């Protein structure tokens with residue numbers, strides 16, 4: 001176990017500091033052989049301060065050196081925001097007893113600054129028992145995950161396994177969609193307002209480099225420039241207006257979700273979720289939503305994403321707290 005921990009920790013640093021943010025990562029033999037080399041040169045990889053890396057460009061379409069540094073720091077547990085600022089991003093709701101659940105409460109706290117992120121402890125999918133784990137027989141997590149990049153077509157930038165669960169797969173999946181709909185006021189039904197629930201499993205060193213969840217880049221209201229001229233982003237329901245991401249287990253170590261431009265990292269906690277808008281009210285991309293999953297150091301990490309589509313929400317008013 002000590003050896004595994006040592007390897008995982010070393011891989012974590014190796015992935016973040018040496019290999020950087022350029023491509024597929026996972027547990028590869030060549031990385032294992034580089035671990036001792038990396039340890040010898042630890043002083044070389046000590047990151048400089050953010051301030052020395054020039055001005056921030058929160059609307060940059062690509063990942064900047066500042067983003068990479070903020071990502072690494074947040075992955076290591078560094079805090080940029082004060083406890084008060086962090087608490088303003090959090091809300092709590094209790095879905096026991098009443099249905100649909102009430103809007104989450106944040107007391108008298110003001111709305112958080114853009115990009116609006118929200119952590120909401122919820123009764124969420126579980127990775128075992130009567131929860132989503134029970135459906136794995138029907139939809140095994142056997143597909144290596146891929147992601148769609150703005151400039152690079154279909155690229156592999158994450159190391160995890162993925163399954164897509166439609167609402168008709170299991171009552172738990174339906175109840176997840178119902179909760180997201182009740183909490184956001186948005187239409188999230190499969191193929192009507194949202195995508196099927198995406199369930200991801202990360203193993204040791206599993207991670208997802210900083211990315212945006214929208215598929216196209218919307219620089220002008222209601223217009224879209226599909227990546228590489230492809231038409232994938234021109235989905236009839238539009239792009240992903242918002243993300244509701246559930247943590248399905250506690251991760252022993254590592255695996256934070258980090259938003260380098262919002263300067264905040266979220267510790268995976270079973271029963272909690274993160275919500276954010278990917279598109280601005282104008283329909284344009286909010287590049288400040290750049291985020292990624294830090295490498296899992298110890299244990300496994302289960303998350304599920306409910307992506308909500310843009311066009312069906314045109315006449316819907318979100319829950320006022322969000």
Ligand SMILES: O=C(O)CCC(=O)C(=O)O
Nearest residue numbers: 208256257292293303305
């Ligand atoms: O696993 C995480 O923490 C983030 C996952 C994510 O960003 C995604 O699936 O798009």
Ligand SMILES: [Fe+2]
Nearest residue numbers: 211212213291
């Ligand atoms: Fe994402």
